[in-house]
Amino acid sequence: MTETFLKNAWYCAGWDSDIGIGAKDLVVRKIAGRPILLYRKLDGGIVAMEDRCPHRSAPLSLGRKEQDSIRCMYHGMLFGPDGKCSHVPGMATVPDDARVPSLPVVERDNWVWVWMGDPAKADADLICEAIGPGNPDWILKTNKIQIKTNYRQEIQNLADLSHVSWVHEMTFGGTEDWGYIKPKHNVTPRGIETRYCVRQVPAPAFAKHLFPEDARFDIQVHVRMSVPCNFILSFAVHEAGDATSGPTNGRLLLDTFSSQAVTPRDDDSIDYYFSWGTSKATYIPGIVDLMHTANMEAFLEDKRMLEGQRERMLEFPNAPLVDIVHDAGPGRMLFVLDKLLQEENEAAAAREAAQ
Ligand code: FES
Ligand SMILES: [Fe+2]
Numbered sequence: 279m280t281e282t283f284l285k286n287a288w289y290c291a292g293w294d295s296d297i298g299i300g301a302k303d304l305v306v307r308k309i310a311g312r313p314i315l316l317y318r319k320l321d322g323g324i325v326a327m328e329d330r331c332p333h334r335s336a337p338l339s340l341g342r343k344e345q346d347s348i349r350c351m352y353h354g355m356l357f358g359p360d361g362k363c364s365h366v367p368g369m370a371t372v373p374d375d376a377r378v379p380s381l382p383v384v385e386r387d388n389w390v391w392v393w394m395g396d397p398a399k400a401d402a403d404l405i406c407e408a409i410g411p412g413n414p415d416w417i418l419k420t421n422k423i424q425i426k427t428n429y430r431q432e433i434q435n436l437a438d439l440s441h442v443s444w445v446h447e448m449t450f451g452g453t454e455d456w457g458y459i460k461p462k463h464n465v466t467p468r469g470i471e472t473r474y475c476v477r478q479v480p481a482p483a484f485a486k487h488l489f490p491e492d493a494r495f496d497i498q499v500h501v502r503m504s505v506p507c508n509f510i511l512s513f514a515v516h517e518a519g520d521a522t523s524g525p526t527n528g529r530l531l532l533d534t535f536s537s538q539a540v541t542p543r544d545d546d547s548i549d550y551y552f553s554w555g556t557s558k559a560t561y562i563p564g565i566v567d568l569m570h571t572a573n574m575e576a577f578l579e580d581k582r583m584l585e586g587q588r589e590r591m592l593e594f595p596n597a598p599l600v601d602i603v604h605d606a607g608p609g610r611m612l613f614v615l616d617k618l619l620q621e622e623n624e625a626a627a628a629r630e631a632a633q
Contacts, residue, residue: 290539418555
Protein backbone atom coordinates (compact mmCIF):
# COMPACT_ATOMS: atom_id res chain seq x y z
CA MET A 279 0.00 0.00 0.00
CA THR A 280 1.31 3.45 -0.87
CA GLU A 281 1.67 5.60 2.22
CA THR A 282 0.70 9.26 2.13
CA PHE A 283 2.55 10.14 5.33
CA LEU A 284 6.28 9.97 5.88
CA LYS A 285 7.23 7.57 8.62
CA ASN A 286 10.82 8.58 9.15
CA ALA A 287 10.11 12.11 10.29
CA TRP A 288 9.57 14.04 13.49
CA TYR A 289 5.98 15.11 13.98
CA CYS A 290 5.02 17.82 16.44
CA ALA A 291 2.68 16.47 19.12
CA GLY A 292 2.02 19.87 20.68
CA TRP A 293 3.42 22.33 23.19
CA ASP A 294 5.27 20.90 26.18
CA SER A 295 2.71 22.51 28.48
CA ASP A 296 -0.02 20.36 26.87
CA ILE A 297 1.35 17.32 28.67
CA GLY A 298 1.17 17.45 32.45
CA ILE A 299 2.20 15.02 35.15
CA GLY A 300 -1.23 14.57 36.79
CA ALA A 301 -3.04 11.26 37.17
CA LYS A 302 -5.48 12.22 34.42
CA ASP A 303 -2.88 13.69 32.07
CA LEU A 304 -3.13 11.13 29.31
CA VAL A 305 -2.98 13.00 26.03
CA VAL A 306 -4.03 11.35 22.77
CA ARG A 307 -2.86 12.78 19.48
CA LYS A 308 -3.70 11.32 16.15
CA ILE A 309 -0.52 11.66 14.14
CA ALA A 310 -0.30 10.59 10.51
CA GLY A 311 -3.30 8.36 10.93
CA ARG A 312 -2.09 6.70 14.11
CA PRO A 313 -3.46 7.35 17.64
CA ILE A 314 -0.58 8.10 19.99
CA LEU A 315 -0.78 8.26 23.78
CA LEU A 316 1.54 10.73 25.53
CA TYR A 317 2.18 11.10 29.24
CA ARG A 318 4.91 12.22 31.58
CA LYS A 319 6.94 9.99 33.88
CA LEU A 320 8.06 10.93 37.37
CA ASP A 321 11.37 12.27 36.01
CA GLY A 322 9.41 14.56 33.65
CA GLY A 323 10.32 12.61 30.53
CA ILE A 324 7.54 12.01 28.04
CA VAL A 325 6.35 8.57 27.00
CA ALA A 326 4.79 8.12 23.56
CA MET A 327 3.18 4.84 22.60
CA GLU A 328 0.45 3.62 20.34
CA ASP A 329 -2.90 4.21 22.04
CA ARG A 330 -4.01 0.62 21.61
CA CYS A 331 -3.84 -2.29 23.98
CA PRO A 332 -2.46 -5.38 22.21
CA HIS A 333 -5.00 -7.60 24.01
CA ARG A 334 -8.31 -6.43 22.52
CA SER A 335 -7.45 -2.99 21.14
CA ALA A 336 -8.88 -0.91 23.98
CA PRO A 337 -7.50 2.65 24.04
CA LEU A 338 -4.78 2.84 26.67
CA SER A 339 -5.76 6.48 27.11
CA LEU A 340 -8.81 5.13 28.96
CA GLY A 341 -6.36 3.50 31.32
CA ARG A 342 -4.74 4.45 34.61
CA LYS A 343 -1.29 5.83 35.29
CA GLU A 344 0.63 3.74 37.83
CA GLN A 345 3.94 5.49 38.45
CA ASP A 346 5.68 5.40 35.06
CA SER A 347 3.43 2.64 33.69
CA ILE A 348 -0.04 2.59 32.21
CA ARG A 349 -2.67 0.02 33.10
CA CYS A 350 -5.29 -0.87 30.50
CA MET A 351 -8.59 -0.52 32.32
CA TYR A 352 -10.37 -3.13 30.23
CA HIS A 353 -8.75 -6.32 31.56
CA GLY A 354 -5.96 -4.80 33.63
CA MET A 355 -2.75 -5.48 31.70
CA LEU A 356 0.09 -3.21 32.83
CA PHE A 357 2.56 -1.68 30.36
CA GLY A 358 5.87 -0.01 31.15
CA PRO A 359 7.04 3.20 29.48
CA ASP A 360 8.91 1.09 26.91
CA GLY A 361 5.56 -0.48 25.94
CA LYS A 362 6.42 -3.90 27.34
CA CYS A 363 3.73 -5.62 29.37
CA SER A 364 4.88 -6.36 32.92
CA HIS A 365 1.74 -7.90 34.39
CA VAL A 366 -1.37 -9.72 33.22
CA PRO A 367 -3.88 -10.24 36.04
CA GLY A 368 -4.38 -13.99 36.51
CA MET A 369 -1.24 -15.05 34.61
CA ALA A 370 2.10 -15.95 36.13
CA THR A 371 3.99 -15.16 32.93
CA VAL A 372 3.40 -12.47 30.37
CA PRO A 373 2.98 -13.45 26.69
CA ASP A 374 6.09 -12.47 24.69
CA ASP A 375 4.12 -10.43 22.19
CA ALA A 376 2.29 -8.40 24.86
CA ARG A 377 3.93 -5.17 23.84
CA VAL A 378 2.74 -1.77 22.68
CA PRO A 379 4.88 0.01 20.06
CA SER A 380 6.60 2.93 21.79
CA LEU A 381 7.95 5.92 19.90
CA PRO A 382 11.03 8.13 20.32
CA VAL A 383 10.16 11.53 21.81
CA VAL A 384 12.21 14.73 22.03
CA GLU A 385 11.23 18.00 23.69
CA ARG A 386 12.79 20.96 21.95
CA ASP A 387 11.91 24.66 21.73
CA ASN A 388 8.89 23.92 23.97
CA TRP A 389 7.52 21.56 21.38
CA VAL A 390 7.11 17.80 21.77
CA TRP A 391 8.36 15.82 18.78
CA VAL A 392 7.49 12.20 18.05
CA TRP A 393 9.33 10.00 15.54
CA MET A 394 6.84 7.89 13.63
CA GLY A 395 9.26 5.62 11.77
CA ASP A 396 12.11 3.24 12.49
CA PRO A 397 13.38 4.13 16.00
CA ALA A 398 16.96 3.38 14.90
CA LYS A 399 16.72 6.27 12.44
CA ALA A 400 15.36 8.81 14.95
CA ASP A 401 18.01 11.51 14.55
CA ALA A 402 17.17 14.54 16.72
CA ASP A 403 19.24 16.72 14.36
CA LEU A 404 16.40 16.37 11.84
CA ILE A 405 14.07 18.39 14.08
CA CYS A 406 13.50 21.81 12.55
CA GLU A 407 15.34 24.72 14.15
CA ALA A 408 12.78 26.93 15.82
CA ILE A 409 12.64 29.53 18.58
CA GLY A 410 10.48 28.44 21.49
CA PRO A 411 8.52 30.68 23.87
CA GLY A 412 11.01 29.75 26.58
CA ASN A 413 13.87 31.41 24.70
CA PRO A 414 15.15 34.25 26.93
CA ASP A 415 15.89 36.57 23.99
CA TRP A 416 12.34 36.52 22.64
CA ILE A 417 8.81 37.36 23.74
CA LEU A 418 6.55 34.87 22.01
CA LYS A 419 2.97 33.78 22.48
CA THR A 420 1.65 30.41 21.39
CA ASN A 421 -1.59 28.91 20.23
CA LYS A 422 -3.01 25.95 18.30
CA ILE A 423 -5.88 25.25 15.95
CA GLN A 424 -7.30 22.34 14.00
CA ILE A 425 -8.16 22.61 10.33
CA LYS A 426 -10.15 20.14 8.28
CA THR A 427 -7.81 19.87 5.34
CA ASN A 428 -5.19 17.55 3.97
CA TYR A 429 -1.65 18.55 4.95
CA ARG A 430 -0.66 18.90 1.29
CA GLN A 431 -3.08 21.83 1.02
CA GLU A 432 -1.54 23.33 4.15
CA ILE A 433 1.91 22.97 2.56
CA GLN A 434 0.59 24.80 -0.51
CA ASN A 435 -0.79 27.54 1.70
CA LEU A 436 2.43 28.11 3.64
CA ALA A 437 4.87 27.78 0.75
CA ASP A 438 3.15 30.59 -1.13
CA LEU A 439 2.66 33.79 0.85
CA SER A 440 1.08 35.62 -2.08
CA HIS A 441 -2.19 34.67 -0.37
CA VAL A 442 -1.38 37.22 2.37
CA SER A 443 -2.76 39.94 0.09
CA TRP A 444 -6.07 38.18 -0.45
CA VAL A 445 -6.90 35.79 2.38
CA HIS A 446 -5.41 38.11 4.99
CA GLU A 447 -6.52 41.43 3.54
CA MET A 448 -7.92 42.50 6.93
CA THR A 449 -5.07 41.17 9.15
CA PHE A 450 -1.53 40.56 7.84
CA GLY A 451 -2.20 42.19 4.47
CA GLY A 452 -3.64 45.54 3.59
CA THR A 453 -1.59 45.79 0.41
CA GLU A 454 -1.61 43.77 -2.79
CA ASP A 455 2.20 43.75 -2.94
CA TRP A 456 2.45 40.22 -1.49
CA GLY A 457 0.47 38.99 -4.49
CA TYR A 458 3.21 40.14 -6.87
CA ILE A 459 6.30 38.79 -5.11
CA LYS A 460 8.00 35.92 -6.91
CA PRO A 461 10.60 34.62 -4.48
CA LYS A 462 13.28 32.09 -5.27
CA HIS A 463 12.77 28.89 -3.28
CA ASN A 464 15.86 26.80 -2.64
CA VAL A 465 15.41 23.10 -2.16
CA THR A 466 17.03 21.64 0.98
CA PRO A 467 17.38 17.92 1.87
CA ARG A 468 14.04 17.95 3.73
CA GLY A 469 12.25 21.08 2.54
CA ILE A 470 12.78 24.53 1.09
CA GLU A 471 14.40 27.78 2.16
CA THR A 472 13.23 31.15 0.89
CA ARG A 473 14.54 34.70 1.46
CA TYR A 474 13.13 37.90 0.06
CA CYS A 475 12.23 41.46 0.84
CA VAL A 476 8.81 43.00 0.35
CA ARG A 477 9.59 46.70 -0.21
CA GLN A 478 7.82 49.94 0.44
CA VAL A 479 4.64 48.43 1.87
CA PRO A 480 2.22 50.06 4.30
CA ALA A 481 1.85 48.62 7.81
CA PRO A 482 -0.21 45.41 7.90
CA ALA A 483 -3.92 45.98 8.39
CA PHE A 484 -3.87 44.98 12.06
CA ALA A 485 -1.19 47.60 12.89
CA LYS A 486 -2.17 50.39 10.48
CA HIS A 487 -3.60 52.58 13.24
CA LEU A 488 -0.14 52.86 14.82
CA PHE A 489 1.44 54.73 11.90
CA PRO A 490 0.82 57.72 9.63
CA GLU A 491 -1.09 56.86 6.45
CA ASP A 492 1.99 57.32 4.25
CA ALA A 493 4.42 55.28 6.43
CA ARG A 494 6.20 52.62 4.40
CA PHE A 495 8.22 49.59 5.48
CA ASP A 496 10.47 46.90 4.10
CA ILE A 497 9.72 43.39 5.31
CA GLN A 498 12.66 41.01 5.28
CA VAL A 499 11.37 37.45 5.09
CA HIS A 500 13.26 34.23 5.72
CA VAL A 501 11.30 30.97 5.61
CA ARG A 502 12.53 27.45 6.26
CA MET A 503 10.04 24.72 5.59
CA SER A 504 10.64 21.07 6.36
CA VAL A 505 8.68 17.84 6.20
CA PRO A 506 6.05 17.00 7.12
CA CYS A 507 4.89 20.65 7.22
CA ASN A 508 7.00 22.81 9.52
CA PHE A 509 7.25 26.51 8.76
CA ILE A 510 9.89 28.58 10.54
CA LEU A 511 9.63 32.27 9.76
CA SER A 512 11.84 35.24 10.48
CA PHE A 513 9.84 38.35 9.61
CA ALA A 514 11.79 41.54 10.24
CA VAL A 515 10.12 44.91 9.83
CA HIS A 516 12.42 47.72 8.70
CA GLU A 517 11.97 51.35 7.79
CA ALA A 518 11.66 51.48 4.01
CA GLY A 519 15.15 51.72 2.53
CA ASP A 520 16.25 52.65 -0.97
CA ALA A 521 17.77 49.31 -2.02
CA THR A 522 15.85 47.87 -4.96
CA SER A 523 17.34 44.37 -4.78
CA GLY A 524 18.93 42.14 -2.13
CA PRO A 525 18.27 42.70 1.55
CA THR A 526 16.74 45.96 2.73
CA ASN A 527 19.06 48.75 3.87
CA GLY A 528 16.36 50.32 6.05
CA ARG A 529 16.72 50.52 9.83
CA LEU A 530 15.38 47.49 11.77
CA LEU A 531 12.24 48.39 13.70
CA LEU A 532 10.77 45.09 14.82
CA ASP A 533 12.41 41.69 14.64
CA THR A 534 9.67 39.07 14.71
CA PHE A 535 9.79 35.30 14.63
CA SER A 536 7.13 32.67 14.14
CA SER A 537 7.53 28.93 14.59
CA GLN A 538 4.76 26.84 13.09
CA ALA A 539 4.41 23.07 13.10
CA VAL A 540 1.61 21.39 11.21
CA THR A 541 0.89 17.77 12.00
CA PRO A 542 -1.46 15.74 9.83
CA ARG A 543 -3.96 13.87 11.99
CA ASP A 544 -5.24 11.89 9.03
CA ASP A 545 -6.01 12.60 5.38
CA ASP A 546 -8.67 15.15 6.25
CA SER A 547 -7.40 17.16 9.21
CA ILE A 548 -4.35 18.78 10.72
CA ASP A 549 -3.22 20.07 14.11
CA TYR A 550 -1.43 23.38 13.87
CA TYR A 551 0.88 24.62 16.66
CA PHE A 552 2.27 28.12 16.27
CA SER A 553 3.94 31.05 17.97
CA TRP A 554 4.70 34.63 17.04
CA GLY A 555 6.42 37.49 18.79
CA THR A 556 9.39 39.83 18.81
CA SER A 557 12.96 39.86 19.99
CA LYS A 558 13.40 41.43 23.41
CA ALA A 559 15.75 43.92 21.78
CA THR A 560 12.99 45.34 19.55
CA TYR A 561 9.98 44.71 21.81
CA ILE A 562 7.37 47.44 22.11
CA PRO A 563 4.97 47.12 25.08
CA GLY A 564 1.66 45.65 23.91
CA ILE A 565 2.92 44.64 20.48
CA VAL A 566 3.10 40.90 21.11
CA ASP A 567 -0.50 40.80 22.38
CA LEU A 568 -1.59 42.67 19.27
CA MET A 569 0.36 40.30 17.02
CA HIS A 570 -1.00 37.29 18.85
CA THR A 571 -4.62 38.37 18.37
CA ALA A 572 -4.01 39.20 14.71
CA ASN A 573 -2.24 35.89 14.19
CA MET A 574 -5.18 33.89 15.50
CA GLU A 575 -7.61 35.92 13.40
CA ALA A 576 -5.44 35.39 10.34
CA PHE A 577 -5.20 31.65 10.89
CA LEU A 578 -8.98 31.49 11.17
CA GLU A 579 -9.02 33.20 7.76
CA ASP A 580 -6.75 30.43 6.46
CA LYS A 581 -8.94 27.81 8.13
CA ARG A 582 -12.07 29.16 6.43
CA MET A 583 -10.38 29.17 3.02
CA LEU A 584 -8.71 25.77 3.40
CA GLU A 585 -11.86 24.06 4.67
CA GLY A 586 -13.87 25.57 1.81
CA GLN A 587 -11.19 24.44 -0.64
CA ARG A 588 -11.25 20.93 0.83
CA GLU A 589 -15.01 20.71 0.38
CA ARG A 590 -14.73 21.66 -3.27
CA MET A 591 -11.86 19.25 -3.83
CA LEU A 592 -13.99 16.41 -2.48
CA GLU A 593 -16.95 17.51 -4.60
CA PHE A 594 -14.82 17.75 -7.75
CA PRO A 595 -12.19 15.05 -7.24
CA ASN A 596 -11.22 14.82 -10.90
CA ALA A 597 -11.50 18.47 -11.88
CA PRO A 598 -8.39 19.79 -13.67
CA LEU A 599 -6.39 22.44 -11.78
CA VAL A 600 -4.58 25.36 -13.41
CA ASP A 601 -1.03 26.22 -12.36
CA ILE A 602 0.15 29.82 -11.87
CA VAL A 603 3.49 31.47 -11.08
CA HIS A 604 2.89 31.36 -7.30
CA ASP A 605 2.80 27.56 -7.30
CA ALA A 606 6.62 27.45 -7.48
CA GLY A 607 7.13 27.24 -3.69
CA PRO A 608 4.37 24.68 -3.10
CA GLY A 609 5.66 22.68 -6.07
CA ARG A 610 9.20 22.53 -4.66
CA MET A 611 8.06 21.62 -1.15
CA LEU A 612 5.75 18.88 -2.43
CA PHE A 613 8.53 17.66 -4.70
CA VAL A 614 10.76 17.11 -1.65
CA LEU A 615 7.96 15.45 0.32
CA ASP A 616 7.05 13.18 -2.59
CA LYS A 617 10.67 12.20 -3.17
CA LEU A 618 11.04 11.14 0.46
CA LEU A 619 7.68 9.36 0.37
CA GLN A 620 8.67 7.51 -2.77
CA GLU A 621 11.94 6.38 -1.16
CA GLU A 622 10.05 5.06 1.86
CA ASN A 623 7.40 3.35 -0.25
CA GLU A 624 10.04 1.70 -2.43
CA ALA A 625 11.98 0.52 0.61
CA ALA A 626 8.76 -0.91 2.13
CA ALA A 627 7.91 -2.69 -1.14
CA ALA A 628 11.43 -4.15 -1.32
CA ARG A 629 11.15 -5.39 2.28
CA GLU A 630 7.81 -6.98 1.51
CA ALA A 631 9.15 -8.66 -1.63
CA ALA A 632 12.09 -10.10 0.34
CA GLN A 633 9.79 -11.73 2.89
S1 FES B 1 -8.05 -4.80 26.04
FE1 FES B 1 -6.46 -4.16 27.36
S2 FES B 1 -6.33 -5.70 28.84
FE2 FES B 1 -7.89 -6.36 27.50
FE1 LIG C 1 -2.25 32.35 5.64
